[in-house]
Amino acid sequence: xxxxxxxxxxxxxxxxxxxxxxxxxxxxxxxxxxxxxxxxxxxxxxxxxxxxxxxxxxxxxxxxxxxxxxxxxxxxxxxxxxxxxxxxxxxxxxxxxxxxxxxxxxxxxxxxxxxxxxxxxxxxxxxxxxxxxxxxxxxxxxxxxxxxxxxxxxxxxxxxxxxxxxxxxxxxxxxxxxxxxxxxxxxxxxxxxxxxxxxxxxxxxxxxxxxxxxxxxxxxxxxxxxxxxxxxxxxxxxxxxxxxxxxxxxxxxxxxxxxxxxxxxxxxxxxxxxxxxxxxxxxxxxxxxxxxxxx
Amino acid sequence: xxxxxxxxxxxxxxxxxxxxxxxxxxxxxxxxxxxxxxxxxxx
Numbered sequence: 001x002x003x004x005x006x007x008x009x010x011x012x013x014x015x016x017x018x019x020x021x022x023x024x025x026x027x028x029x030x031x032x033x034x035x036x037x038x039x040x041x042x043x044x045x046x047x048x049x050x051x052x053x054x055x056x057x058x059x060x061x062x063x064x065x066x067x068x069x070x071x072x073x074x075x076x077x078x079x080x081x082x083x084x085x086x087x088x089x090x091x092x093x094x095x096x097x098x099x100x101x102x103x104x105x106x107x108x109x110x111x112x113x114x115x116x117x118x119x120x121x122x123x124x125x126x127x128x129x130x131x132x133x134x135x136x137x138x139x140x141x142x143x144x145x146x147x148x149x150x151x152x153x154x155x156x157x158x159x160x161x162x163x164x165x166x167x168x169x170x171x172x173x174x175x176x177x178x179x180x181x182x183x184x185x186x187x188x189x190x191x192x193x194x195x196x197x198x199x200x201x202x203x204x205x206x207x208x209x210x211x212x213x214x215x216x217x218x219x220x221x222x223x224x225x226x227x228x229x230x231x232x233x234x235x236x237x238x239x240x241x242x243x244x245x246x247x248x249x250x251x252x253x254x255x256x257x258x259x260x261x262x263x264x265x266x267x268x269x270x271x272x273x274x275x276x277x278x279x280x281x282x283x284x285x286x287x288x289x290x291x292x293x294x295x
Numbered sequence: 296x297x298x299x300x301x302x303x304x305x306x307x308x309x310x311x312x313x314x315x316x317x318x319x320x321x322x323x324x325x326x327x328x329x330x331x332x333x334x335x336x337x338x
Contacts, residue, residue: 035327053327079314085307154333161334184336
């Protein structure tokens, strides 16, 4: 399962960043019709290779321009909320584990051999504050001199924007160096800190800061896919705990909002106490904890 | 499928359709076609 996940992560990361003509076009970034579609994961739409838009960036821009909607139906970002909400209801945070390009980058750099640390669990709540404050409240209410809102998450925090957008674009368009200032250097420092933290702490950004992960986690307990725990098979060996990249204790919090459905715990469990299954299948009880083995 | 999930799917589908009909696809496309200066850290 781990190999399959790595393959899908690789294909998604490369497939959604497959625009190879950026060195030859005047605009440097892809400008075709696919940009009307959001990437289900966090991927900067200013990345020279990006084919899809960033859902977090797009939603913030909708929020930032909410006050300026004139005539007709206001642009509220309903298309992004509907799209992400549909994905969340269907698969929850499986998107984080299997599809998100920035999650994949973190998985790769966490393989760097160093001493690893666990995360102080209360920090997991920070991502909900980031979602509420930086993605919704600040773009609506903090306006510049001309009365425009800004995508503050992109501006202050987003490491994907710096890594996939800023760095390649500054290399490809040296003229942009004349315009960089505090925000760029701030974001570069944030990127370095986040990448360093991701080397030491598995999926640091996803667990602490990602607003998209926070949004998807709202659906973790109702999504159509689930991690199933078969209590009768569990011998409490702790193998799942050591395998989990998000610090979940699968045999105790198998329904956790932190679970990204990477299924590493299913792989390492030799007693078949954990399984991946569809919730709410006809004829199947809605509960997700079985006390007896199906075998 | 529980009613809660069914309702959520219906609500999100309606939201998506509202967004499409409000012209948000075009807005999204315009957005994606310009370099995001905030992402780069300019301005």
